[in-house]
Amino acid sequence: xxxxKFHDPDxxxxxxxxxxxxxxxxxxxxxPDSDPDAEPIPxxxxxxxxxxxxxxxxxxxxxxxxxxxxxxxxxxxxxVLFCVAYFVFEPGIEGETFVGxxxxxxxxxxxxxxxxxxxxxxxxxxxxxxxGDHELIEYRHxxxxxxxxxxxxxxxxxxxxxxxxxxxxxxIRNSMLGSLALLGLPAVVLLRDLGPLPGRKLEHTVWxxxxxxxxxxxxxxxxxxxxxxxxxxxxEPASFFEHEGPDGETVPAEYxxxxxxxxxxxxxxxxxxxxxEEITPVSGRENWGIDGIVCYSKxxxxxxxxxxxxxxxxxxxxxxxxxxxxxxxxxxRVTFGPAARALPQLPLMVDEEGYIxxxxxxxxxxxxxxxxxx
Amino acid sequence: xxxxxxxxxxxxGGQKGQKPNPVAWLDERTGLAALSKKQLRKVFPDHxxxxxxxxxxxxxxxxLLTGVFLSxxxxxxxxxxxxxxxxxxxxxxxxxxAYASTLEISFDVRGGxxxxxxxxxxxxxxxxxxxxxxxxxxxxxxxxxxxxINWLIGLxxxxxxxxEGFAGYSLPDDLLSGIGLRIAEGIMLSxxxxxxxxxxxxxxxxxxxxxxxxxxxxxxxxLIPGILVALISAHMLLLVYHKHTQWPGPGRTNNNVxxxxxxxxxxxxxxxxxxxxxxxxxxxxxxxxxNPIWLYGPYNPSQVTADSQPDWYMGWLDGGLRIMPAWExxxxxxxxxxxxxxxxxxxxxxxxxxxxxxxxIERWITGDTREHHLLDRPxxxxxxxxxxxxxxxxxxxxxxxAGNDVIGPMFNLSIYAITWFCRIGLFVLPxxxxxxxxxxxxxxxxxDREVLxxxxxxxxxxxxxxxxxxxxxxxxxxxxxxNLTTHERRSPLELPPxxxxxxxxxxxxxxxxxxxxxxxxxxxxxxxxxxAEELEEAHHHAAEHGQLDGGRHVGIxxxxxxxxxxxxxxxxxxx
Numbered sequence: 001x002x003x004x005k006f007h008d009p010d011x012x013x014x015x016x017x018x019x020x021x022x023x024x025x026x027x028x029x030x031x032p033d034s035d036p037d038a039e040p041i042p043x044x045x046x047x048x049x050x051x052x053x054x055x056x057x058x059x060x061x062x063x064x065x066x067x068x069x070x071x072x073x074x075x076x077x078x079x080v081l082f083c084v085a086y087f088v089f090e091p092g093i094e095g096e097t098f099v100g101x102x103x104x105x106x107x108x109x110x111x112x113x114x115x116x117x118x119x120x121x122x123x124x125x126x127x128x129x130x131x132g133d134h135e136l137i138e139y140r141h142x143x144x145x146x147x148x149x150x151x152x153x154x155x156x157x158x159x160x161x162x163x164x165x166x167x168x169x170x171x172i173r174n175s176m177l178g179s180l181a182l183l184g185l186p187a188v189v190l191l192r193d194l195g196p197l198p199g200r201k202l203e204h205t206v207w208x209x210x211x212x213x214x215x216x217x218x219x220x221x222x223x224x225x226x227x228x229x230x231x232x233x234x235x236e237p238a239s240f241f242e243h244e245g246p247d248g249e250t251v252p253a254e255y256x257x258x259x260x261x262x263x264x265x266x267x268x269x270x271x272x273x274x275x276x277e278e279i280t281p282v283s284g285r286e287n288w289g290i291d292g293i294v295c296y297s298k299x300x301x302x303x304x305x306x307x308x309x310x311x312x313x314x315x316x317x318x319x320x321x322x323x324x325x326x327x328x329x330x331x332x333r334v335t336f337g338p339a340a341r342a343l344p345q346l347p348l349m350v351d352e353e354g355y356i357x358x359x360x361x362x363x364x365x366x367x368x369x370x371x372x373x374x
Numbered sequence: 375x376x377x378x379x380x381x382x383x384x385x386x387g388g389q390k391g392q393k394p395n396p397v398a399w400l401d402e403r404t405g406l407a408a409l410s411k412k413q414l415r416k417v418f419p420d421h422x423x424x425x426x427x428x429x430x431x432x433x434x435x436x437x438l439l440t441g442v443f444l445s446x447x448x449x450x451x452x453x454x455x456x457x458x459x460x461x462x463x464x465x466x467x468x469x470x471x472a473y474a475s476t477l478e479i480s481f482d483v484r485g486g487x488x489x490x491x492x493x494x495x496x497x498x499x500x501x502x503x504x505x506x507x508x509x510x511x512x513x514x515x516x517x518x519x520x521x522x523i524n525w526l527i528g529l530x531x532x533x534x535x536x537x538e539g540f541a542g543y544s545l546p547d548d549l550l551s552g553i554g555l556r557i558a559e560g561i562m563l564s565x566x567x568x569x570x571x572x573x574x575x576x577x578x579x580x581x582x583x584x585x586x587x588x589x590x591x592x593x594x595x596x597l598i599p600g601i602l603v604a605l606i607s608a609h610m611l612l613l614v615y616h617k618h619t620q621w622p623g624p625g626r627t628n629n630n631v632x633x634x635x636x637x638x639x640x641x642x643x644x645x646x647x648x649x650x651x652x653x654x655x656x657x658x659x660x661x662x663x664x665n666p667i668w669l670y671g672p673y674n675p676s677q678v679t680a681d682s683q684p685d686w687y688m689g690w691l692d693g694g695l696r697i698m699p700a701w702e703x704x705x706x707x708x709x710x711x712x713x714x715x716x717x718x719x720x721x722x723x724x725x726x727x728x729x730x731x732x733x734x735i736e737r738w739i740t741g742d743t744r745e746h747h748l749l750d751r752p753x754x755x756x757x758x759x760x761x762x763x764x765x766x767x768x769x770x771x772x773x774x775x776a777g778n779d780v781i782g783p784m785f786n787l788s789i790y791a792i793t794w795f796c797r798i799g800l801f802v803l804p805x806x807x808x809x810x811x812x813x814x815x816x817x818x819x820x821x822d823r824e825v826l827x828x829x830x831x832x833x834x835x836x837x838x839x840x841x842x843x844x845x846x847x848x849x850x851x852x853x854x855x856x857n858l859t860t861h862e863r864r865s866p867l868e869l870p871p872x873x874x875x876x877x878x879x880x881x882x883x884x885x886x887x888x889x890x891x892x893x894x895x896x897x898x899x900x901x902x903x904x905x906a907e908e909l910e911e912a913h914h915h916a917a918e919h920g921q922l923d924g925g926r927h928v929g930i931x932x933x934x935x936x937x938x939x940x941x942x943x944x945x946x947x948x949x
Contacts, residue, residue, distance in 0.1 A: 039859060039906070040826070040859050040903065040904050040905055040906045040908070040909045041852070041855055041856045041859050041909070042856075043624060043625065043627065043856065044624045044625075044852055044853060044856055045624055045625045046624060046625030046626075046632060047624055047625070047853070086484055086485065089484075091481060091482060091483065091484045091485075091486065091487065092460050092461065092480075092481040092482070101661065102487065104484060104485075104487075105487045105488050105491075105659075105660055106660050106661060107660075108484075108485050108488045108660060109488050109491075109492075109656050109657055109658075109659050109660010109661055110657065110660050110661070112488070112653075112656040112660070113653045113654065113655075113656030113657030113658075113659075113660055114653065114657070115653070116649045116650070116652040116653030116656055117649065117650055117653030117654065117657070118653075119646070119649040119653075120646040120647060120648070120649030120650035120651075120652075120653055121646070121650065122646070123642045123643070123645055123646030123649065124642065124643055124646040124647070124650075126642055126646075127638065127639050127642035127643045127646070131638050131639050131642060132634075132635075132638070132639070133634070133639075135632050135633060135634065136415070136417045136632070136633065136634065136635055137417070137625070137630050137631070137632050138416070138417040138617070138630060138631050138632075139629060139630050139631075140617055140628075140629055140630060140631060140747060142745060143519075143520035143615070143616060143745060191575065194575040194576070194578060194585075195574040195575040195576070195577065195578045195579050195583075195585070196574060196579050197571070197574065198570040198571060198573075198574045201579075201580055202570065202580070216676060234676070236676065256454075257453075257454045257584075258452065258454075258583060258584040261582055261673075261674075261675055262579070262580045262581070262582065262583065264674070264675050264676050265556070265580075265581055265582065265675030265676070266580075268675065268676030298676060302560065302695075302713065302714065303556070303557045303559075303560025303561060303564075303695065303714055304556045304557065304559060304560040304581075305553055305556060305557065305678055305682070306675065306676050306677055306678045307678075308677070308678055308680075309680060320678055320679070320680045320681070320682050320779065321553065321557065321678065321682050322692070322695050322696045323696060323778065323779060323789055323793065324700075334700055336790055336793075337696075337700065337793075338695060338696060338697070338698045338699070338700050338713045338714075338717075339700055339713070340700040340701065340702035340711065340713050341702065367560075368559075368560035368563050368564065368711070368714065369563070369564065369702060369709045369711040369714070370563040370564070370569055370570045370573075370709065370711075371563075371565075371566055371567055371568075371569050371570060371708055371709060371710070372570055372707075372708065372709075373704075373708075373709040374704060374707040374708060374709060
């Protein structure tokens with residue numbers, strides 16, 4: 001077998017003729033090829049082609065051929081195995097396992113992945129070992145069209161423009177541009193019903209005077225004596241759950257579905273008990289706590305993550321998203337991190353039956369800042 | 375198939391007994407032969423780094439295939455349902471249909487988990503390979519004329535890819551993705567004047583509402599993929615039109631492209647590579663868990679998990695949010711949250727603006743308006759390389775910042791210390807990286823020059839009869855030597871005079887002077903490759919030196935001059 005079995009002089013000649021820079025006939029504005037006088041070493045030119053072992057040894061060539069075919073055959077077998085695995089194994093991670101993984105997923109991934117991989121490796125092996133490996137040279141053409149082409153294009157455009165009278169008939173042109181610009185209005189107005197206007201919705205939560213503070217998991221109302229010093233409870237308003245009404249009757253949850261999720265995103269709170277001496281009361285809020293029990297919004301004033309990391313020893317509450325840190329002994333002031341404002345405080349009192357209830361809604365909007373917040 | 379045959383077959387169209395000719399049939403209806411004769415044997419240059427963009431392309435194809443599969447079961451709905459599927463830990467819980475159907479795909483559809491994990495892995499791969507491809511293009515100068523538009527298209531692809539990825543991992547409506555959306559809401563709220571309105575329009579009211587997942591779904595499966603397909607097509611068409619850049623080397627010039635033909639070599643190699651990327655992604659989907667949404671639980675706006683991390687490509691934004699000082703201004707009844715708006719909106723705009731204008735700035739400073747098809751070695755563009763590394767450093771600092779809560783416990787570091795390190799590091803480290811990289815590149819240039827002039831260090835130490843020790847330097851082989859001299863010799867722009875000889879002020883003298891200064895900053899410190907004369911003199915000197923030192927030394931050090939067959943360096947000056 002000749003090392004040049006792939007060399008097709010006819011094709012190369014034909015190609016060179018078609019793709020010669022001279023054929024483009026216009027000035028190429030590009031970095032010049034190295035100026036032989038200025039360059040310390042001249043371009044040695046494309047190195048001679050070195051034949052591969054498979055080019056000169058027929059035995060190796062046939063071996064490579066067999067290798068590629070084996071790869072493809074193995075891939076085909078794996079595709080069949082994929083189908084077997086599909087029917088044999090139950091999906092899910094609770095069914096059969098395979099080295100700790102769901103057997104279905106792992107076997108499907110393995111068979112499909114290996115089948116694909118072998119096809120890919122086979123194709124590339126084919127290209128590397130058996131397909132022609134003569135480097136070809138193609139000449140570049142400059143990116144621009146020739147000067148004549150550009151001139152003709154401009155002439156065509158000018159002719160079109162002249163015949164349309166676009167430049168001359170200013171009345172038509174300007175009225176058309178105006179009407180097209182105004183089409184933007186319907187396009188924008190049409191989107192108006194994407195959502196309601198904000199109004200004052202961000203300023204209020206469902207907390208109001210007398211709403212019981214309940215544990216957010218058990219839905220049980222909290223009494224001051226339930227809380228040890230240093231204990232923090234994630235809480236929500238009782239109206240999110242089926243709860244006891246003022247006369248001892250059972251009241252169904254007042255919110256559900258989408259509405260519940262929206263309100264939860266604003267009304268979630270944390271209730272914490274500290275010893276009263278630790279607390280530096282904020283002026284005007286002296287009576288907002290009950291014997292060292294205070295309640296703050298759980299929604300971070302930075303970008304709204306629920307704050308949940310309670311450092312009991314330091315009395316710091318840390319947001320797990322961006323590490324804003326709030327000092328609960330000091331009006332939930334920000335001690336570190338990107339949040340700019342203290343957590344809003346929910347004023348608390350105790351109702352006749354001894355449960356912790358809200359004294360009112362929050363006095364400021366909870367959650368992240370926004371333009372109209374003021 | 376020649377045109378004569380096609381014409382003939384037109385004439386004999388419906389004759390009986392004529393063998394059907396598919397090529398003629400197709401060409402008579404599409405005229406594809408004219409295109410095919412040129413493109414079938416189109417030449418592509420070979421280099422491993424040209425494969426990075428290919429990974430991005432193929433992972434996009436995998437995303438389309440797996441995404442269509444997922445869409446057959448996924449229900450983009452926030453309607454609350456009770457979960458009754460096969461995953462026992464969540465059975466009976468109330469959740470959105472989106473989350474429930476994602477659980478169904480994961481546990482009840484055979485192959486569903488595989489497709490879901492492949493979809494997520496290939497999304498990561500898509501964005502990672504686009505970023506690395508972009509770095510390759512940046513550091514080798516492949517964005518220069520005539521490829522600036524392709525640079526911009528690529529940048530658009532990267533941005534859309536990031537948005538698409540974020541939209542995708544938000545769709546399952548699990549606890550982690552819900553937190554991500556809540557943060558996105560907080561960012562939207564921080565936009566001055568219109569932020570609240572944007573938020574209410576996007577979410578159909580207050581966060582989270584029940585409109586958002588279906589809306590996001592349309593954006594994720596139709597709008598953005600449609601634009602991506604269009605931009606990828608434009609990217610590829612321009613690539614074909616410009617022809618691929620290549621590394622300089624023997625026989626490779628700015629006027630040609632040397633490599634293997636599309637058919638058969640690149641059809642096999644690039645086509646085979648699709649299967650390899652697909653295969654690796656399938657293995658990852660089968661064996662490596664990603665985004666186990668069943669462990670996070672359904673979204674609940676009052677819950678969060680510790681170590682909440684966005685997908686890695688959003689990390690730099692999250693890092694910005696974490697290290698920004700708590701600045702907020704309230705005036706005239708309005709609030710401006712610098713602490714959110716600056717890192718999330720301004721920073722993102724800044725990064726993408728800098729990337730978009732970079733090719734044009736470099737072109738203005740260097741005054742280089744020519745086409746470039748040969749790639750730069752990063753060391754030969756010290757200032758550009760230094761800018762790139764500085765940018766990567768800033769990106770890395772933001773990335774570390776986004777992982778402060780994971781890095782802290784892992785290395786037993788204070789989270790506050792990490793945050794402060796990143797706050798300062800964001801400004802200091804890129805400057806340091808710039809200075810170090812630039813000096814490093816210049817040193818490498820100096821090294822290249824040394825190697826050309828005096829050969830490489832053989833590691834062979836000889837002792838002269840007088841007792842002096844010296845290391846033998848041997849010339850490098852001619853191809854390597856040529857490769858070290860392929861870059862252009864550059865000189866900074868001259869500082870233009872304020873007035874010409876007749877005392878007429880130059881138009882915009884200030885602008886030109888700024889440009890000349892910048893150009894001096896850009897190129898002024900470059901260590902130029904030796905000239906032909908310098909090279910000749912160095913070799914001449916080496917030869918003389920060798921003779922003085924005695925025979926053995928000469929034999930090795932001046933091998934190039936003695937054995938002309940092996941080393942023809944000295945031919946260069948003779949030209």
